Amino acid sequence: MKIHRFYIGGKIDLKHDFWVHDEALLWQWNRVLRFKEGREIVLFDGVGKDRLYEIKSISPKEAHLNLVTELHAKLPKTHVYLFWSLIKSDKNDLVIQKCTELGVTNFVPIISERSVKTGFNLARAEKIAVEASEQCGRSTIPHIREPIHIEELVKEYDDVQLLVCHFGHSELEQIKKDNKIGIIVGPEGGFTDEEVASLVAGGAKIIELGQMTLRAETAAIVAVSKFL
Numbered sequence: 001m002k003i004h005r006f007y008i009g010g011k012i013d014l015k016h017d018f019w020v021h022d023e024a025l026l027w028q029w030n031r032v033l034r035f036k037e038g039r040e041i042v043l044f045d046g047v048g049k050d051r052l053y054e055i056k057s058i059s060p061k062e063a064h065l066n067l068v069t070e071l072h073a074k075l076p077k078t079h080v081y082l083f084w085s086l087i088k089s090d091k092n093d094l095v096i097q098k099c100t101e102l103g104v105t106n107f108v109p110i111i112s113e114r115s116v117k118t119g120f121n122l123a124r125a126e127k128i129a130v131e132a133s134e135q136c137g138r139s140t141i142p143h144i145r146e147p148i149h150i151e152e153l154v155k156e157y158d159d160v161q162l163l164v165c166h167f168g169h170s171e172l173e174q175i176k177k178d179n180k181i182g183i184i185v186g187p188e189g190g191f192t193d194e195e196v197a198s199l200v201a202g203g204a205k206i207i208e209l210g211q212m213t214l215r216a217e218t219a220a221i222v223a224v225s226k227f228l
Contacts, residue, residue: 103138125144
């Protein structure tokens with residue numbers, strides 16, 4: 001039987017024995033998943049604590065949980081930032097979902113000259129990241145911020161080793177994977193030459209993802225997979 005995982009953030013203190021009164025969780029457990037007494041579930045706080053609990057009793061108003069065991073936390077091995085130029089909303093959703101599963105720690109949407117759109121629904125993005133973390137077994141929730149303009153990137157993230165995906169001489173062999181890594185992915189049509197030159201002048205290295213021209217969302221997933 002599948003054991004469901006639920007992100008509780010700071011709403012619940014994961015003690016040995018406690019009662020849950022969170023309305024959203026109780027509605028999902030009772031009305032959607034139809035949990036009964038004796039069912040085991042996993043709760044995690046998003047910062048590394050995962051615990052397996054048994055439901056001792058449950059009703060529409062409350063549930064009594066008892067700790068079964070502490071679980072080994074599944075954490076990203078590398079601190080990876082993904083800077084991606086905003087694309088169509090459903091493709092942004094795909095980027096966040098799949099790159100959360102891969103282990104990206106920070107998502108930074110950027111606005112460049114060829115960005116398809118400039119609007120970004122942060123609440124929706126955070127919800128997708130939570131659901132992806134619940135599904136894949138990840139113990140942490142990635143941080144997602146509001147979009148920034150590409151001109152701000154180098155100045156604001158000067159402590160991150162920046163890598164821009166672009167056709168050209170690849171400097172992949174020069175990259176130290178133990179540093180904070182920031183992968184920069186352009187929109188459909190790529191960055192302009194001026195944008196690439198500005199990023200390189202600010203210290204970014206160029207990496208190639210192969211000979212084929214990839215869609216923006218594919219490029220983000222492929223680039224992230226090289227470092228996680």
